[in-house]
Amino acid sequence: xxxxxxxxxxxxxxxxxxxxxxxxxxxxxxxxxxxxxxxxxxxxxxxxxxxxxxxxxxxxxxxxxxxxxxxxxxxxxxxxxxxxxxxxxxxxxxxxxxxxxxxxxxxxxxxxxxxxxxxxxxxxxxxxxxxxxxxxxxxxxxxxxxxxxxxxxxxxxxxxxxxxxxxxxxxxxxxxxxxxxxxxxxxxxxxxxxxxxxxxxxxxxxxxxxxxxxxxxxxxxxxxxxxxxxxxxxxxxxxxxxxxxxxxxxxxxxxxxxxxxxxxxxxxxxxxxxxxxxxxxxxxxxxxxxxxxxxxxxxxxxxxxxxxxxxxxxxxxxxxxxxxxxxxxxxxxxxxxxxxxxxxxxxxxxxxxxxxxxxxxxxxxxxxxxxxxxxxxxxxxxxxxxxxxxxxxxxxxxxxxxxxxxxxxxxxxxxxxxxxxxxxxxxxxxxxxxxxxxxxxxxxxxxxxxxxxxxxxxxxxxxxxxxxxxxxxxx
Numbered sequence: 001x002x003x004x005x006x007x008x009x010x011x012x013x014x015x016x017x018x019x020x021x022x023x024x025x026x027x028x029x030x031x032x033x034x035x036x037x038x039x040x041x042x043x044x045x046x047x048x049x050x051x052x053x054x055x056x057x058x059x060x061x062x063x064x065x066x067x068x069x070x071x072x073x074x075x076x077x078x079x080x081x082x083x084x085x086x087x088x089x090x091x092x093x094x095x096x097x098x099x100x101x102x103x104x105x106x107x108x109x110x111x112x113x114x115x116x117x118x119x120x121x122x123x124x125x126x127x128x129x130x131x132x133x134x135x136x137x138x139x140x141x142x143x144x145x146x147x148x149x150x151x152x153x154x155x156x157x158x159x160x161x162x163x164x165x166x167x168x169x170x171x172x173x174x175x176x177x178x179x180x181x182x183x184x185x186x187x188x189x190x191x192x193x194x195x196x197x198x199x200x201x202x203x204x205x206x207x208x209x210x211x212x213x214x215x216x217x218x219x220x221x222x223x224x225x226x227x228x229x230x231x232x233x234x235x236x237x238x239x240x241x242x243x244x245x246x247x248x249x250x251x252x253x254x255x256x257x258x259x260x261x262x263x264x265x266x267x268x269x270x271x272x273x274x275x276x277x278x279x280x281x282x283x284x285x286x287x288x289x290x291x292x293x294x295x296x297x298x299x300x301x302x303x304x305x306x307x308x309x310x311x312x313x314x315x316x317x318x319x320x321x322x323x324x325x326x327x328x329x330x331x332x333x334x335x336x337x338x339x340x341x342x343x344x345x346x347x348x349x350x351x352x353x354x355x356x357x358x359x360x361x362x363x364x365x366x367x368x369x370x371x372x373x374x375x376x377x378x379x380x381x382x383x384x385x386x387x388x389x390x391x392x393x394x395x396x397x398x399x400x401x402x403x404x405x406x407x408x409x410x411x412x413x414x415x416x417x418x419x420x421x422x423x424x425x426x427x428x429x430x431x432x433x434x435x436x437x438x439x440x441x442x443x444x445x446x447x448x449x450x451x452x453x454x455x456x457x458x459x460x461x462x463x464x465x466x467x468x469x470x471x472x473x474x475x
Contacts, residue, residue, distance in 0.1 A: 071346045074337075075457060075464070081342070082393040084335040085355055085364040089115070099325025107315035114308045115357040121304070122356060128303035129352050135171060136164065140293055147278055156275055163268040167294065169260030176257050177210050177218075183250045184226070190242040195233050202226055215261050222254045266290060308355070342366075349461050362395040370461055375407060384408060389460045397421060401455045410444035411436050416451035425449065 089112055100108065117125060131137060136145075148160050169176065184203045188196040202225050209218040230247050233239065258264070266287040273282040285293070318324070319332035342351045354365035368389040375385035388404040398418030405412040413432055417425070425448035433443040458464050 068346060071344055074341050078338045078341045081335060081338045081353060082364040082366050082391050084331055084338065086393040087331050089362065099328045101318065101323035104315045104318045104324050107311045111308050111311040114304050115355050117356055117358065125305050126352065128305040135168065143281060159271050163272055166259055166265045166268045169256045170265050173260055176253050179253045180250065180257065181207060183246045187243045187246045199229065202229065219258055262291065348463055364393045366391045368457065374463060387460065399454060401451060403460055410442045412445045415448045416455065417448060419450055422450040
């Protein structure tokens with residue numbers, strides 16, 4: 001799988017062309033550390049493989065000793081999505097739109113239309129985002145989650161995870177099919193015409209099989225035609241370049257395509273119903289009932305949130321393919337980079353985007369939620385504590401940072417506002433307190449101050465650093 005974090009980039013400052021390979025390496029040379037010497041045991045030295053001395057990448061260089069450190073570094077450096085969206089659709093939209101291609105402009109105009117909403121539509125927009133952000137929602141997955149937590153046997157847990165993996169591949173069928181065809185097209189483009197024409201003929205067969213919904217036929221084409229053909233190509237041409245690299249990705253997608261079949265999904269599910277703890281609740285569900293149950297638990301692709309995401313991703317794809325001006329391309333690069341970082345496997349908090357136009361004013365927001373935040377205030381360790389970070393870029397006003405901490409019925413709110421809103425801080429505190437009280441909650445501390453600098457995620461959610469203790473992949 002490609003390293004999206006770029007942790008395996010070339011070492012900066014290293015240029016092999018400057019090395020004089022004729023200079024002999026002497027064990028007596030004290031300027032060289034740990035020179036191998038067959039006549040004695042070489043002692044340890046103080047050298048490390050770390051590429052910089054800064055704490056968590058503070059030096060600005062890429063960390064090569066850990067993917068997690070690179071994630072923290074990019075998390076700090078990535079720009080807010082709200083600011084990127086504001087540049088595309090808000091205060092600087094007129095300047096940016098002058099460099100948009102016709103296709104990008106059309107996608108963005110449809111996305112902007114979806115931003116117009118009232119309070120009820122805003123609630124539906126957030127709800128659909130929440131459903132879309134969790135693939136494993138509904139009663140069945142809640143049951144499996146509880147069974148996994150209570151299971152004493154490693155076999156039960158392994159089979160539950162195997163079913164979830166099969167369902168993940170099943171629900172990603174459309175995406176996997178697109179990957180298969182894209183990778184084959186890329187392979188053909190990188191091959192000589194004499195080989196590429198034959199591969200494109202096979203790709204057309206696969207495309208027809210996919211269009212007909214014949215997964216088994218598609219797998220036969222991959223296994224009996226594509227892979228033998230590519231094996232013969234590599235064996236005869238010794239091409240170790242792009243075509244062979246794409247072949248590796250094709251093999252991974254082909255394995256997922258096979259694992260996501262309805263037959264495989266039913267097989268892994270019925271394996272679970274054989275366990276005594278699950279037989280009573282899963283034993284009466286047949287294959288067709290399972291498929292209907294899973295389809296009903298999937299999020300609505302026609303919801304406004306899904307449509308907005310589709311138009312935004314389509315515009316980003318056009319921009320990253322080279323359409324539009326350099327400024328437009330740069331904004332979309334920042335936007336996609338921020339999305340990848342915020343949806344990283346290391347991020348232990350939920351992330352939502354809230355672009356909206358209400359009362360003729362556009363507002364671009366990001367919301368992070370930690371539903372199980374640590375509460376150390378006044379030495380209290382028990383009770384339910386939730387923490388929210390809301391970043392809002394309000395048209396004609398600027399950027400707001402809102403930190404909300406909820407403890408049972410008590411709510412704390414800390415607001416950092418732009419300079420133009422600072423004179424009204426007392427009025428804002430009063431209004432926020434009234435809103436909290438109106439919803440039968442207790443205001444436990446409301447503060448509004450002028451923003452000195454935007455707050456960072458790691459300041460609000462220090463548990464992000466806990467990923468280092470559990471996941472610290474070295475490369």
